[in-house]
Amino acid sequence: MKAPLPANERERLLSLNSYALLDSLPNDEYDDLVTIAAEICGTPISLISLVDDDRQWFKANYGLGGVTETSRDVAFCAHNILDPDNVLIVPDARKDERFADNSLVTGSPNIAFYAGMPLVTENGFALGSLCVIDTVPRELTEVQLKALRALGRQVTKLFELRLARRRSEDTIAQMTLLRKRMLDFNHVIAHDLKAPIRNIRQLVEIVVEDYRDLLPADGIQLLDMLTSASLDANRLIQGVLKYSTSLHQIGAQRDEINLAELIANFGTMFKGETPYRLEYVGPAQVINAPLIALRQILQNLVGNAIKFCDKEEAVITIGCELAGRFYRFSVQDNGPGIPPAQREAIFSLFYTTAIEEDGQTNSHGVGLSIVSELVKALGGELAVESEEGVGSLFRFTVAI
Numbered sequence: 001m002k003a004p005l006p007a008n009e010r011e012r013l014l015s016l017n018s019y020a021l022l023d024s025l026p027n028d029e030y031d032d033l034v035t036i037a038a039e040i041c042g043t044p045i046s047l048i049s050l051v052d053d054d055r056q057w058f059k060a061n062y063g064l065g066g067v068t069e070t071s072r073d074v075a076f077c078a079h080n081i082l083d084p085d086n087v088l089i090v091p092d093a094r095k096d097e098r099f100a101d102n103s104l105v106t107g108s109p110n111i112a113f114y115a116g117m118p119l120v121t122e123n124g125f126a127l128g129s130l131c132v133i134d135t136v137p138r139e140l141t142e143v144q145l146k147a148l149r150a151l152g153r154q155v156t157k158l159f160e161l162r163l164a165r166r167r168s169e170d171t172i173a174q175m176t177l178l179r180k181r182m183l184d185f186n187h188v189i190a191h192d193l194k195a196p197i198r199n200i201r202q203l204v205e206i207v208v209e210d211y212r213d214l215l216p217a218d219g220i221q222l223l224d225m226l227t228s229a230s231l232d233a234n235r236l237i238q239g240v241l242k243y244s245t246s247l248h249q250i251g252a253q254r255d256e257i258n259l260a261e262l263i264a265n266f267g268t269m270f271k272g273e274t275p276y277r278l279e280y281v282g283p284a285q286v287i288n289a290p291l292i293a294l295r296q297i298l299q300n301l302v303g304n305a306i307k308f309c310d311k312e313e314a315v316i317t318i319g320c321e322l323a324g325r326f327y328r329f330s331v332q333d334n335g336p337g338i339p340p341a342q343r344e345a346i347f348s349l350f351y352t353t354a355i356e357e358d359g360q361t362n363s364h365g366v367g368l369s370i371v372s373e374l375v376k377a378l379g380g381e382l383a384v385e386s387e388e389g390v391g392s393l394f395r396f397t398v399a400i
Helices: 009-018 028-041 076-080 142-214 217-248 259-268 291-307 367-377
Strands: 045-051 055-062 069-071 088-090 113-120 126-134 255-258 276-283 286-289 314-323 326-332 382-387 391-399
Touching: 009 126, 028 045, 028 055, 028 126, 028 142, 045 076, 045 113, 076 088, 076 113, 076 126, 113 142, 126 142, 142 217, 255 259, 255 291, 259 276, 259 291, 259 314, 276 291, 286 291, 291 314, 291 326, 291 367, 291 391, 367 382, 367 391
Parallel strands: 276 314
Antiparallel strands: 045 055, 045 126, 055 069, 088 113, 113 126, 255 286, 314 326, 326 391, 382 391
């Protein structure tokens, strides 16, 4: 007898397809569960069966050789999903009017006994069953039934974990694509704006140089304001280009990095800035991490510490230690410190606290934004502690 369709068949099939289980590769986790079910129940066959539109497909198969599916018309599990709340037990299929003329009973594999635990999703859809099968009539003990139910719940949990992982992977893929498109857009726009901004500045310089004596004082002031505005715009453009270029460089490759050597190479990088002293205090010596991204993070933090130091000498201490599944870094300086109200905002794109005496800034405000994004991309977290007049301590982690 062919099983009728469940009342929610359309929605059930949509739910089944969302798990991407049909025709998937074998998995040890599922194979182990059917093996355990067969051993506990003492049956030669155990299956994880998924009831598709016109077939039942076996995610795991113990005892049926290379069989991967059958027609839905002869599937015991097609009957099983009609009552998601209860185990379907058929002590002797040869005497059951629903199955007596079933080809799986009258022919190979000659099913006589069947017990199936419906595999019900969190949304209440029965996708199939974990079943045990024998070629002779029999019954299950209460202990065996209890074990079958428990194993069925474990199968369902594996389904839900698979779905959650797929959704996470899809979300990450979408975010990665959107991020790439945003960076590409930013890069193109910033690059295309460089030429007109440069032309504006050059035209203003020509006017000031050739016609300064003919212009009134307020005209000169307006031109100076225009020059200042064009310089600010150019800094912002350079910041966007630096931001997008840095984030494009993140890759999956990991390098063997000698931290003391890496930091020693910073020794000649900031010439012309405030005198400075770098010290690496360890204890980690050699780590495996993406070199380009890590160098950019440390370079930005060290560069900021030197650029904005208000002391005669900038002193920067860098440390790294292994902490579980992460490398934990620290970068401490003796600068002016950061007011509490600004400690969250400093990681925002284009935010800067560096104001010169003339009211202008020489910072594009992307350095710490780059640091924040790179740390996130490396699976870590970034935080800052600071005391005004004493200095700041930046901590960040990098996943191993």
